[in-house]
Amino acid sequence: ETGVTQSPTHLIKTRGQQVTLRCSSQSGHNTVSWYQQALGQGPQFIFQYYREEENGRGNFPPRFSGLQFPNYSSELNVNALELDDSALYLCASSLVGNNEQFFGPGTRLTVL
Amino acid sequence: EDQVTQSPEALRLQEGESSSLNCSYTVSGLRGLFWYRQDPGKGPEFLFTLYSAGEEKEKERLKATLTKKESFLHITAPKPEDSATYLCAATKAAGNKLTFGGGTRVLVKP
Numbered sequence: 001e002t003g004v005t006q007s008p009t010h011l012i013k014t015r016g017q018q019v020t021l022r023c024s025s026q027s028g029h030n031t032v033s034w035y036q037q038a039l040g041q042g043p044q045f046i047f048q049y050y051r052e053e054e055n056g057r058g059n060f061p062p063r064f065s066g067l068q069f070p071n072y073s074s075e076l077n078v079n080a081l082e083l084d085d086s087a088l089y090l091c092a093s094s095l096v097g098n099n100e101q102f103f104g105p106g107t108r109l110t111v112l
Numbered sequence: 113e114d115q116v117t118q119s120p121e122a123l124r125l126q127e128g129e130s131s132s133l134n135c136s137y138t139v140s141g142l143r144g145l146f147w148y149r150q151d152p153g154k155g156p157e158f159l160f161t162l163y164s165a166g167e168e169k170e171k172e173r174l175k176a177t178l179t180k181k182e183s184f185l186h187i188t189a190p191k192p193e194d195s196a197t198y199l200c201a202a203t204k205a206a207g208n209k210l211t212f213g214g215g216t217r218v219l220v221k222p
Contacts, residue, residue: 004155006155033209033210035210035212040214041214041215042116042118042199042201042212042213042214042215043156043199043201043210043212044212045209045210045211048208048209056208056209058209088153090155090156092210099143099144099146099161099203100144100146100158100161101146101158101210102158103148103155103156103157103158104155105154105155106153106154106155108153
């Protein structure tokens with residue numbers, strides 16, 4: 001069974017740029033959630049995708065957007081990067097109707 | 113507003129010194145309470161799900177319990193490899209968002 005994978009591992013961008021992060025779900029999982037984790041804090045929910053549509057969103061501005069593909073993989077896009085966007089971005093997959101979410105290793109984004 | 117608070121923020125233990133981590137929550141209509149372990153620079157690793165008050169789950173040296181207002185993670189006779197950040201999270205509906213606490217950083221010294 002393949003776990004959740006994310007790419008890239010690390011990324012360095014400058015303020016104002018755009019970034020795309022990728023996630024492959026655990027085998028058989030059809031729901032993907034994205035979280036932002038600042039250093040020393042707990043993860044914060046960004047949004048969730050199910051059947052290629054957004055299915056719940058946290059308190060993040062519209063410049064945070066996402067996609068889910070027919071194979072359940074997902075992308076997180078962030079436009080107009082700000083310094084405060086520097087964080088570990090986590091992807092989690094689950095089965096719809098099941099509370100348990102399984103996380104990938106994360107992508108460390110640094111905005112200079 | 114839903115809130116999850118963990119205490120203490122950090123815990124230093126000697127190997128073999130048992131202790132408990134606290135997670136208090138204010139979540140209307142709690143669906144599930146989750147515990148995760150997170151090593152530095154890595155994603156959270158799922159440990160337990162608790163669904164109702166009075167429920168307990170165990171895994172090796174870890175035991176999680178749930179009341180109507182809080183959950184505890186008991187670490188019995190910890191070893192250095194138990195050093196990690198332990199995260200607590202709550203959810204209100206199946207498959208919906210997890211609301212996390214700030215975590216407890218545990219350091220177990222040999």
